[in-house]
Amino acid sequence: MAVVIEREEWAIPSSAYYLLFVSCFASLFSFPFFSSRSSPFSLHSFDHAQALSFLRFQRGFLLVYSLASVIGGLQLIYGEDEFMRFGLSRDQIALIFSVVPAVSLFVGSFSGIFSDIKGPRKACLLYCMLHLFAGMLKCVNWLPFVWFASAFVAITSSLFSFCFETWMVTEHEKQGHRKDLLTDTFWRMTFFESISLLGSQILANPLTTDVEGGASLPFALAAVLAILGFLYIKRKWSKTQDALAIWSYQKSFSSHVLRDKKIWALGWAQASIHSSTCIFWLLWAPSIVADGRDVQLSRLYPLFIGSRVLGSTMFPWFYDTSSPYYSQHSLTSAFAAAGLALSVIAYDYQEISVLLILFCIFHACVGFILPSLATLRTMYLPNEVRGGMISMSMGPANVAILLVMLAGAYHKAIVNSAIMAVSAFALLTSCGCVHMLKRSKKHQSWHDL
Numbered sequence: 001m002a003v004v005i006e007r008e009e010w011a012i013p014s015s016a017y018y019l020l021f022v023s024c025f026a027s028l029f030s031f032p033f034f035s036s037r038s039s040p041f042s043l044h045s046f047d048h049a050q051a052l053s054f055l056r057f058q059r060g061f062l063l064v065y066s067l068a069s070v071i072g073g074l075q076l077i078y079g080e081d082e083f084m085r086f087g088l089s090r091d092q093i094a095l096i097f098s099v100v101p102a103v104s105l106f107v108g109s110f111s112g113i114f115s116d117i118k119g120p121r122k123a124c125l126l127y128c129m130l131h132l133f134a135g136m137l138k139c140v141n142w143l144p145f146v147w148f149a150s151a152f153v154a155i156t157s158s159l160f161s162f163c164f165e166t167w168m169v170t171e172h173e174k175q176g177h178r179k180d181l182l183t184d185t186f187w188r189m190t191f192f193e194s195i196s197l198l199g200s201q202i203l204a205n206p207l208t209t210d211v212e213g214g215a216s217l218p219f220a221l222a223a224v225l226a227i228l229g230f231l232y233i234k235r236k237w238s239k240t241q242d243a244l245a246i247w248s249y250q251k252s253f254s255s256h257v258l259r260d261k262k263i264w265a266l267g268w269a270q271a272s273i274h275s276s277t278c279i280f281w282l283l284w285a286p287s288i289v290a291d292g293r294d295v296q297l298s299r300l301y302p303l304f305i306g307s308r309v310l311g312s313t314m315f316p317w318f319y320d321t322s323s324p325y326y327s328q329h330s331l332t333s334a335f336a337a338a339g340l341a342l343s344v345i346a347y348d349y350q351e352i353s354v355l356l357i358l359f360c361i362f363h364a365c366v367g368f369i370l371p372s373l374a375t376l377r378t379m380y381l382p383n384e385v386r387g388g389m390i391s392m393s394m395g396p397a398n399v400a401i402l403l404v405m406l407a408g409a410y411h412k413a414i415v416n417s418a419i420m421a422v423s424a425f426a427l428l429t430s431c432g433c434v435h436m437l438k439r440s441k442k443h444q445s446w447h448d449l
Contacts, residue, residue, distance in 0.1 A: 162387040
């Protein structure tokens, strides 16, 4: 007689989505009532013309930044399923995925120098061009072309981490807007990027109903949007920076980055959050299914991104001096909370509800940390070397991700809990780095930017 094994399915309560939505809404719309009208995040101290000029600039930038985020999200919707369609084994897929951090390490680490020397506008145009080529190659649906497309996407991920931010700061200063308002744009960048990632999934869902016949449609849409982004940047963004002489840039980079311990500490903090985020997206699904129950993983993705949105909306609460929750140590606390969340996960805790809470805490911290680090970069770093510093700081992170892919996913020599523990340790050490920056004698208040 056949034995029927019943599998229990775990479903996330629908109330979790409503609670997250209400929390984000409350954080956004209640903040003005708790801060003074003279807050640096407010435009009331502007004259009317100056306020309108800044808002037009900010909205135009956030539009193209959101478009770039949607393009990047469309390129990554399939994950490993993109290669499983070719009949590859998981070991082969892990080896192919190792190409992404390898390309980011050997090419992406120096792309910031290209952006600084040639100008961030050209780097943004290159971002759109590479996504256009990647989308076209993936539409061919031939395995070698998909490999090249993955390499292009790896380079674009490196470009995205700095080119739009660098251009925004450059143009912000050129137009003469108040420097302290950069922080307002920084947290909105994280907010709109997260919303755009959700939007890319919404756009892709109706295009992937027929996996066999319409598998290439999201990539075709990404290519079309890349063309629109290229044309928009070409037409609307003026040339904001002349090419720098290599010798002049080398001298500036050496004095402001290589010889400054504060920038090394800031770079380590950037590397730790980047590597831990990438490792999370590699290991979160295996951690969930280790419980043994069936889970619809696609329903959890909006929960994680929504937590990141919530974290970004909390940024003004802790960086506005008029807020009752203002704290100069908030970034240190965020790194500590993210590290402790991954530390608990590293103990191989398998209760799904607890894991989800920890995952959401981690992503909320990420949403808060990203604009905070951008603010610190503006405090300590000249904009002329911003791209090079960000891309070079990604080097240690890409080394760590490459080792995880080769030793963990391919050779299976490292267990997932050990990888999580190392990520947690890196985040906790970043607390010390941020604390050192706070104690620096040259530290500026954010409103002195």
